[in-house]
Structure formats: structure tokens, C-alpha cells
Amino acid sequence: MAGVEEVRAGITLANQKAYEAIAGLQQATLILEEAQQALANATQGSGQEEIQHSYGMLAEAVTTITGVQGTINVSILKAEEYSNRL
Numbered sequence: 602m603a604g605v606e607e608v609r610a611g612i613t614l615a616n617q618k619a620y621e622a623i624a625g626l627q628q629a630t631l632i633l634e635e636a637q638q639a640l641a642n643a644t645q646g647s648g649q650e651e652i653q654h655s656y657g658m659l660a661e662a663v664t665t666i667t668g669v670q671g672t673i674n675v676s677i678l679k680a681e682e683y684s685n686r687l
Contacts, residue, residue, distance in 0.1 A: 612684045
């Protein structure tokens, strides 16, 4: 079994990777928001159902990513709590 310091080091590494993932998700959110804006600009005034659906799906993707970021943050918090108890 790994010693306490090895476990803490592993948790620190895992959390660093999780923070990197959050940064990537934040970048993806920005890009999706740009895509939404570009779609809105290109189709301004269009009442076509496909366009409204596409725009809505982009918004849903942003919402989903935000939820994933929250999940990752909770994972980091729980791992840190465990590490602090060691």
C-alpha cells in the first residue's frame, strides 16, 4: 500500500489534471458561444425550425459543459478533503 505522501502526491496530480480539463472545457464553452453568435448573425430573422433547433442545441451543449465543470469541481473538492484527512 502506498504511503500517505504518495497518496497525497497522486491526489495532487489527479486534481491538476482535473483543473486542466476544466480549462479545456472553459475554452470549449467560449468557442461554442462564438458558434452560437456566428449562427445567430448568419441567420438573423430566420424563423426556420432547423436554425432554432441548432441554436438551442448549442445552448444545451454550453449548459451541459457547465454541469460537467461543476461535477469536476466537486470531485476535486472531495479528493482534497480526503487528502487533508490523511
